[in-house]
Amino acid sequence: METSVHPGFPLPEAHQCPFGPAALSFRRALPVQKVRCPSGIDAWLVTRAAEIRELLGDAERFSNRPAPNTHLLTHIVPDSPAADGDFTRMDGEAHQRFRRLFGPELMSRANLTRYEPVIQRIVDNRIDSLAALDTPANLHEHFAQPVVAAVLAELFGIPPHHSEIIERTTSRALDTRATPEQTLEEQLPLIELMYGLVTERRRSPGDDLLSKMLIRADGCDDPISDLELMAMAIILLVAGGDSTVSAFLSAIQALWDNPAQLAALRDAPTAIPLATEELIRYAAISLGGLRMATRRTELGDRTIESGDLIAAFLPAATWDPAHFPDPEHLDITRSGSGHLAFGYGAHLCPGRGLARMEIRIMLETILRRIPTLRPAGSPDERRYRTHNVVLGPAVLPAAWDFVAPA
Structure with missing residues (x-):
């Protein structure tokens, strides 16, 4: 029986910028090594x-049978059975059975384009509200989080006055310190809301994602229950909420830290779509990605035993010099394509197209309408998220001189 003590999983400190994660040194030393994870389990760390x-x-x-964040979250047990509708812990056809319900809306470019004017309207309305604020103001609280929550509410047909539930729940769902009891208590308002919406859409479907999932579920040979649909919707809300907020805030901070790149982007706003992908690569805000070996196998220069847990450290992968020359340099002219910030394989993030669109529109609009947007306070005062699956600024104070009309 193995008794050695393994080094700890590389997590940023509150004062440590997550760009350039501690895992870079892990990769240089041993690209695959065993670590002790925040949840207390041991896993192979792949960088x-x-x-x-x-x-x-x-x-x-x-296998994806352990939840993708089991090594980080204390309220999930790796070998516990998957809850109804938790497609993130399924492989093969079981996983695709659920993914087919939302795939056409979230992964079809043609379907996504119809949300572009919706997102633009939400972003412009939120920037209008910034004009009434005194500066400095926190871009997390006053811009990014309410924008993303409102977009998700529109996507699922959730009444706008309930978007605060999305804001509150999605920002806390991935806290690595939360107990099972705390997690359930914090998610109860969202559970009640989404189950009520599933029941309502069952009686009277609309044109939203939840309604379309219900219609496709009714056409399945293997029926999908309302409980499964509710769980799927909550997973999509949680996965698409805080991560998009943090990716945008990280993009803004990365541009502030690279003023020449920010100036080039302001001079050529048509470059923002290309720059968005590079900014997503550069920030790589997701720490998730856990698998379980189904048999004895090799990975890198290591022998992995059946049942071993393996964690993919995505921030280090997006800064891999074997894949991106000079990866620690932000280059808004770099295509950035092929990065692993959204994962890879069958469980590649289904909401990546929506996230890209949200981040792009937020960047385009805020740089156009608030051309004097700048950081408030000194870099030494910055604090970053800790004890969370998602990296990024904990707060992002900003100042500006004026807000231009839409």
Whole structure:
């Protein structure tokens, strides 16, 4: 029986910028090594892009049965059975059975484009509200979080006055310190809201994502229950909420930290779509990605035993010099394509297209309408998220001189 004590999982400190994560030194030393994770379990930590692609892309050797954040969250047990509708812990056809219900809306470019004017309206309305604020103001609280919550509410047909529930729940759902009791208590308002909406849409479907999921579920050979649909919707809300907020805030901070890149982007706003992908690569805000070996196998230069847990450290992969030359340099002209910030393989983030669109529109609009947007306070005063699956600024104070009309 193994008794050695392993090094700790690399997590940023409150004063440590997550760009350039501690895992970079892990990759240079041993690209695959065993670590003690925040949840108390031991797992192999994989930090190079090549091994992470292999890990996430081979569902036969590496199962998704443990929840993707089990190594980080204390309220999930790796070998516990998956809850009804938790498609994130399923492989193969069981996983695709659920993914087909929302895939056409979230993964079709043609379907996503109809949300662009909705997002633009929400962003403009929120920027209008910034004009009434005294500066400095926190872009997390006053801009990014309410924008993303409002977009999700529109997507699922949730009444606007309930968007605060989305804000509150999604920002706390991925806290690594939360107990099972705390997690359930904090999610109860969202559970009640979404189950009520499923019941309502069952009686009277609309044109929202939840209604379309219900219609497709009714056409399945293997019926999908209301409880499963509710769970799926909550997973999508949680996954698409805080991560998009943090990705946008990290993008703004990265541009502030690279003023020449910010100036180039302001001079050529048509470059923002390309720059968005590079900013997503550069920030790489997700710490998730856990698999379980289904048999004895090799990964990198290591022998992995059946049942071993393997964690993909995505921030280190997006900064892998074997894949991106000079990865620690932000280059808004770099295509950035092929990064692993959204994962890889069958469980590639289904909401990546929506997230890209939200981040792009937020960047385009805030840089156009608030051209004097700048950081408030000194870099030494910055604090970053800790004890969370999602990296990024904990707060992002900003100042400006004026807000231009839409």
